[in-house]
Amino acid sequence: MRTKPPPSLLSLTIDSAVLNLSDISDLSSIPDHILLDLFLRILRAGKLTEKVLRLFIATGKDEVISLVEALNIRHVLTPVLPTTVINDNEVDIVIGALHADLTTFMNEWRPIFSRFHLIIVKDPDLKEELQIPEGFRADVYSKADIERVVGSSSSIRFSGYSCRYFGFLISRKKYVVCIDDDCVPAKDNAGYLVDAVAQHVSNLQTPATPFFFNTLYDPFRKGADFVRGYPFSLREGVNCAVSCGLWLNMADLDAPTQALKARQKNVRYVDAVLTVPARALLPMSGINVAFNREAIGPAIGPALRLTGEGKLRWETVEDIWCGMCVKVICDHLGLGVKTGLPYVWRTERGDAVQSLKKEWEGVKLMEDVVPFFQSLKLPQSATTAEVCMVEIAKAVKEQLGKAHPVFSQAAETMVEWVKLWKTVASG
Amino acid sequence: MRTKPPPSLLSLTIDSAVLNLSDISDLSSIPDHILLDLFLRILRAGKLTEKVLRLFIATGKDEVISLVEALNIRHVLTPVLPTTVINDNEVDIVIGALHADLTTFMNEWRPIFSRFHLIIVKDPDLKEELQIPEGFRADVYSKADIERVVGSSSSIRFSGYSCRYFGFLISRKKYVVCIDDDCVPAKDNAGYLVDAVAQHVSNLQTPATPFFFNTLYDPFRKGADFVRGYPFSLREGVNCAVSCGLWLNMADLDAPTQALKARQKNVRYVDAVLTVPARALLPMSGINVAFNREAIGPAIGPALRLTGEGKLRWETVEDIWCGMCVKVICDHLGLGVKTGLPYVWRTERGDAVQSLKKEWEGVKLMEDVVPFFQSLKLPQSATTAEVCMVEIAKAVKEQLGKAHPVFSQAAETMVEWVKLWKTVASG
Numbered sequence: 119m120r121t122k123p124p125p126s127l128l129s130l131t132i133d134s135a136v137l138n139l140s141d142i143s144d145l146s147s148i149p150d151h152i153l154l155d156l157f158l159r160i161l162r163a164g165k166l167t168e169k170v171l172r173l174f175i176a177t178g179k180d181e182v183i184s185l186v187e188a189l190n191i192r193h194v195l196t197p198v199l200p201t202t203v204i205n206d207n208e209v210d211i212v213i214g215a216l217h218a219d220l221t222t223f224m225n226e227w228r229p230i231f232s233r234f235h236l237i238i239v240k241d242p243d244l245k246e247e248l249q250i251p252e253g254f255r256a257d258v259y260s261k262a263d264i265e266r267v268v269g270s271s272s273s274i275r276f277s278g279y280s281c282r283y284f285g286f287l288i289s290r291k292k293y294v295v296c297i298d299d300d301c302v303p304a305k306d307n308a309g310y311l312v313d314a315v316a317q318h319v320s321n322l323q324t325p326a327t328p329f330f331f332n333t334l335y336d337p338f339r340k341g342a343d344f345v346r347g348y349p350f351s352l353r354e355g356v357n358c359a360v361s362c363g364l365w366l367n368m369a370d371l372d373a374p375t376q377a378l379k380a381r382q383k384n385v386r387y388v389d390a391v392l393t394v395p396a397r398a399l400l401p402m403s404g405i406n407v408a409f410n411r412e413a414i415g416p417a418i419g420p421a422l423r424l425t426g427e428g429k430l431r432w433e434t435v436e437d438i439w440c441g442m443c444v445k446v447i448c449d450h451l452g453l454g455v456k457t458g459l460p461y462v463w464r465t466e467r468g469d470a471v472q473s474l475k476k477e478w479e480g481v482k483l484m485e486d487v488v489p490f491f492q493s494l495k496l497p498q499s500a501t502t503a504e505v506c507m508v509e510i511a512k513a514v515k516e517q518l519g520k521a522h523p524v525f526s527q528a529a530e531t532m533v534e535w536v537k538l539w540k541t542v543a544s545g
Numbered sequence: 546m547r548t549k550p551p552p553s554l555l556s557l558t559i560d561s562a563v564l565n566l567s568d569i570s571d572l573s574s575i576p577d578h579i580l581l582d583l584f585l586r587i588l589r590a591g592k593l594t595e596k597v598l599r600l601f602i603a604t605g606k607d608e609v610i611s612l613v614e615a616l617n618i619r620h621v622l623t624p625v626l627p628t629t630v631i632n633d634n635e636v637d638i639v640i641g642a643l644h645a646d647l648t649t650f651m652n653e654w655r656p657i658f659s660r661f662h663l664i665i666v667k668d669p670d671l672k673e674e675l676q677i678p679e680g681f682r683a684d685v686y687s688k689a690d691i692e693r694v695v696g697s698s699s700s701i702r703f704s705g706y707s708c709r710y711f712g713f714l715i716s717r718k719k720y721v722v723c724i725d726d727d728c729v730p731a732k733d734n735a736g737y738l739v740d741a742v743a744q745h746v747s748n749l750q751t752p753a754t755p756f757f758f759n760t761l762y763d764p765f766r767k768g769a770d771f772v773r774g775y776p777f778s779l780r781e782g783v784n785c786a787v788s789c790g791l792w793l794n795m796a797d798l799d800a801p802t803q804a805l806k807a808r809q810k811n812v813r814y815v816d817a818v819l820t821v822p823a824r825a826l827l828p829m830s831g832i833n834v835a836f837n838r839e840a841i842g843p844a845i846g847p848a849l850r851l852t853g854e855g856k857l858r859w860e861t862v863e864d865i866w867c868g869m870c871v872k873v874i875c876d877h878l879g880l881g882v883k884t885g886l887p888y889v890w891r892t893e894r895g896d897a898v899q900s901l902k903k904e905w906e907g908v909k910l911m912e913d914v915v916p917f918f919q920s921l922k923l924p925q926s927a928t929t930a931e932v933c934m935v936e937i938a939k940a941v942k943e944q945l946g947k948a949h950p951v952f953s954q955a956a957e958t959m960v961e962w963v964k965l966w967k968t969v970a971s972g
Contacts, residue, residue: 207652276709307734329825334790334796334811341813344804346799346858347828347865349911362760369761372773378772384761386768390815395825400758431773438774457760484776488757541840 132156132511136163139170145177151212154181164228164253166191179319204319205486208292210411211315212237214284214388216429217276217299218246220533225251226302230313237285239264241429259284261364268538274531278429279404280420280436283535288412293319294415295408298431301462304366317460318408320359321391326454328396336391358393359414359453360444363406366391368464372481373432376470391458396449399491402441404463405431411443413453417444417503419535422487424479430468435480435487439528442491447506450496479524486521490514504536559583563590566597573602581608582726591655591680593618606745621756631746635719637838638742639664639712643705643856644726645673652678653729657740661722664712668856670704690825695965701958705856706831707847707863710962713838714969720746721842722835725858728889731793733760734814737958744887745788745835748818752782753881755823763818763883785820786841786880787871790833795891797830799908800859803897818885823876829868833889836871840880844871844930846962848955849914851906857895862907862914866955869918874933877923906951917941 132152135142136159145153150436157174159165174182211234215218220238224231231356236256240248242264250256264276264284276284282296284318295318304312324338330352337344337353342355369384394400409418422439448455494513500506511532518525552560559579562569562588584601589594598618638661640647647665651658655678663683667675669691679684691703693709703711709723716864722745731739751765754769757779764771764780771780796811821827836845849866875882921940927933938959945952 123797151634329919330826331821331884333791333827333830335815341809341811343796343798343802343809345828346797346802346830347843347862347868347907347911348799349915350908351912354914364760369770370773371770372775375770375773382768384768386766386816388762388817389813390817394758395822397824398822400760401772403760403773435774441774457758466656481777484774485778488776488779492756 128152132159136160136165139165145173146176150179150181153177153179154185156216157182157185161189164225164232164251166229204316206233206318209234209315209319210237210285210289210291210294211235212239212282212289212294212296213299214279214282214285214296215240215248215299216244216281218244219249219301221249221251223299223302225252227297228253229311230303230315231423231441234315235291238291239276239281239285241277241281243429258289267542269440272538274420274534274538275423276420276516278427279431279434280423282404283418283420286415286418287539289411292410292412293322293408294411295319296404297462298405298464300465300467301365301406302461304387304461306387306461311464312460314363314406314460316461317391318363321361321456321459321534322357322358322408326358326393326456327352327355328393328449328454329356331395332392335458336393339391348373355393356452356454357410357413358456359410359448360402360418360455361408362400362402362409362441362455362457363460363462364388364458365403365405365464366461368466370405370431370464373470373473373476374478374481376432377474380470387461388458391456394445394455394457399442399445399488400418400455400457401438403431403439403445403454404437405464406460407437414444414448414451414503416536416539417447417507419507419532419539421532421535422483422524423527423531424477424483425524426477426479428473428476430473432468432470433473433476433480435483438480438484439487442487446491446494446496446510447503450500450506451503483522483524485503486518486525490518504539507532555579556939559586563587563592568593569600572600575604577606577608580604580606581612584609584612585902588616591652591659591678594656594659612829631743633660633662633878635717636661636665636742636746637710637712637716637721638662638720639666639716639723641706641709641712641723642667642675642726643708645671645672646676648676648678650726650727650729651681651697654724655680656738657730657742659959661742662718664716666703666712668704670706670856674930687713688792694969698746699961699965701847701961701965702850703847705854706858706861707850707892710845710847713842713845714966715867719837719839720749720835721838722746723831723833724889725832725891727894728792728812728833728891731814731888731890733894735890739887739889741790741833741889744818747885748788749785749835749837751785753785753820753883754779754782754880755820755876756783759819762885763820766818783879783881784837784840785883786837786875787829787845788835788881789829789868789884790835790887790889791815791828791885792830792832792891793888795893797858797891799834800897800900800903801905801908803859807897814888815885818883820870821882822882826869826872826915827882827884828865829871829882830858831864831867832891833887834864841871841875841930842968843963844874844934846934846959846966848959848962849910849951850954850958851904851910852951853904853906855900855903857900859895859897860900860903860907862910865907865911866914869914869922869935870934870959873918873921873923874930877927877929877933898951910949910951912950915947917945931966934963 238258240260242261511529515529626845665685669688685917942956
């Protein structure tokens with residue numbers, strides 16, 4: 119039984135044109151109605167790039183221009199990068215899938231993610247099949263893949279938000295960008311879509327300045343510089359290892375604050391990137407973060423897991439702990455950590471009041487965690503991220519182990535993570 | 546010989562109305578042409594306040610509304626302050642007058658400065674009479690006044706940019722705001738005039754958070770908060786002692802950078818205030834700064850004077866040195882230093898290439914200055930700003946004195962400044 123008529127010759131021609139877009143350099147001779155049809159099919163196939171858009175706009179045809187306006191298609195604002203263009207092969211996007219339907223998430227990110235390789239790690243606790251739209255270069259890893267690599271004897275749990283660490287482990291790229299699956303691209307003050315990946319990579323590729331504070335923020339941004347009084351000997355800066363991005367709409371608050379200020383949204387787009395000074399600690403969020411995997415990869419691993427850890431950010435502190443480790447290690451190794459741009463738009467998820475009824479374990483633990491890391495000194499002999507992690511694990515066991523069993527567990531996980539990292543790296 | 550006809554009765558009536566504006570609460574019965582005339586005279590007299598503007602707009606007359614629009618008169622945007630309103634009697638505005646004609650400067654600042662007491666200190670090297678427009682509560686101090694207070698035996702030189710320190714010395718207010726005379730009010734991203742005084746006082750009245758970095762910047766700003774992972778025990782913050790503002794248009798660069806990037810203007814309005822973390826040093830600029838005089842007054846004094854110090858900001862480092870002292874003292878006493886908003890619009894002045902031909906003394910000295918302050922530890926016994934300053938002076942003499950004679954001189958000036966401060970405070 120036939121449900122569809124056979125495709126017309128015109129339709130087949132258009133399909134062929136969509137497949138061979140890269141060979142087309144001029145659309146001016148194509149009749150208007152075919153042009154519109156071609157444009158819509160390209161859109162549907164997820165192949166509308168900057169170049170293709172330019173090609174259509176160059177026809178100058180009113181119908182095309184009107185359609186572009188009606189669909190509110192805008193050029194993606196690529197920040198002016200002070201360095202050379204991004205090499206697509208140096209970047210992995212790692213997505214921890216805590217929700218089965220990634221359709222909206224992926225489609226929203228399409229203009230930014232589609233040129234990069236994606237590593238999607240499915241939360242092992244998630245039962246449903248993942249729904250991922252077409253048009254991406256994505257490798258998907260599930261529970262079976264994790265067990266094959268990690269082995270069943272491992273005590274590291276890659277469930278919940280920690281599934282993303284598996285992606286960091288198996289990546290082979292220089293830079294890793296990781297964004298939570300409840301975030302979509304943000305818009306800047308001018309209404310342009312923010313290219314979060316370009317901004318993260320730019321942050322990582324330009325030097326950081328942790329040893330003296332520059333009051334005009336990142337001196338390597340276009341239009342900025344070092345201010346009077348900044349020592350010339352410190353202007354070369356150091357390599358940047360971590361780029362912490364921010365959030366519009368739903369900020370990354372803890373459950374009590376979120377419950378207290380249920381209606382508060384973050385609407386302030388602060389157009390700045392800055393280096394967090396040496397010896398200052400920050401609450402690194404896993405929601406929107408990037409790092410130089412070659413420089414600091416082993417320092418970004420799973421460790422502190424709360425007894426009743428949930429599937430909402432405010433029910434975890436795994437990323438906060440990880441941020442303490444990586445900041446202390448960066449300070450020790452002379453690497454930089456930046457924060458600020460890029461923003462992502464974070465959508466609402468979960469009920470903070472419900473979370474409040476659970477144990478406030480994360481909030482309480484921070485009272486021990488922060489003084490510990492503030493006073494932590496790593497030995498001179500620790501010259502790699504791996505060795506630093508093992509040293510921190512040792513100190514955690516000794517100094518925090520008695521305060522709460524989760525700390526001893528964290529120390530063990532860290533040691534095991536470093537072993538796993540070495541095995542996978544050499545395998 | 547008469548050059549002008551005698552004033553008309555109408556004209557005299559309008560003059561009288563301008564003088565008695567505060568008694569007028571309704572303008573609706575005044576004929577249109579008189580209304581316009583009155584409005585223009587009020588403008589010329591510099592008496593257009595928010596209240597008066599409202600009075601005119603309340604008439605609803607098209608001619609008035611059109612005039613307001615044509616002249617681009619806007620309500621001054623008073624930032625929403627998280628604390629109570631500013632008490633005018635707690636604030637002194639200190640202006641170091643390095644140029645005789647303050648007319649433009651003062652008129653531009655009128656909507657912001659007119660409600661506060663001003664201390665104008667004339668650079669002792671300046672020969673011409675100061676020109677100051679009417680309508681301000683200003684006390685003006687000249688060379689003779691300085692000598693009367695300081696005495697002729699003092700080795701402290703209050704010339705050039707350092708004349709402002711005399712204003713700090715004789716102020717009796719809690720907060721001091723100091724803005725260079727080549728700056729005018731800036732506009733924010735929405736085009737509103739920035740109330741720099743309100744922002745500075747807000748920065749000083751709300752707590753600072755130097756012991757842990759908040760990635761969403763100042764948690765005490767409207768719409769902001771502490772992010773997840775910020776220890777609750779540190780959320781109370783500490784008193785803020787210093788508020789460092791920034792500059793649009795001409796940034797505060799050193800002469801080599803300014804000469805190299807002659808056409809570069811700072812156009813990025815970063816809508817943020819942040820606490821500079823403990824133990825991180827910053828290049829504090831004297832261009833646009835405010836401080837809590839009661840908390841830290843004696844720490845903001847004259848000290849490092851370059852051998853060939855000029856009358857252009859990039860030919861000095863007096864403020865940079867002062868910022869090192871005050872940051873180290875704030876860290877020691879558990880006080881905070883904020884940076885960011887408010888911006889001022891800095892106009893062009895001087896030729897950086899000419900300055901380049903002079904000795905690069907300031908730039909060179911910073912290579913010794915920064916490591917010195919980074920490693921400086923003040924004794925536990927130093928619990929006041931005065932004692933801290935004397936301790937720093939001692940260390941400067943011992944550790945830097947041999948490197949360059951200006952350092953020994955700076956140490957002596959600091960000791961003398963503290964003595965002077967005590968004398969004036971008790972006098």
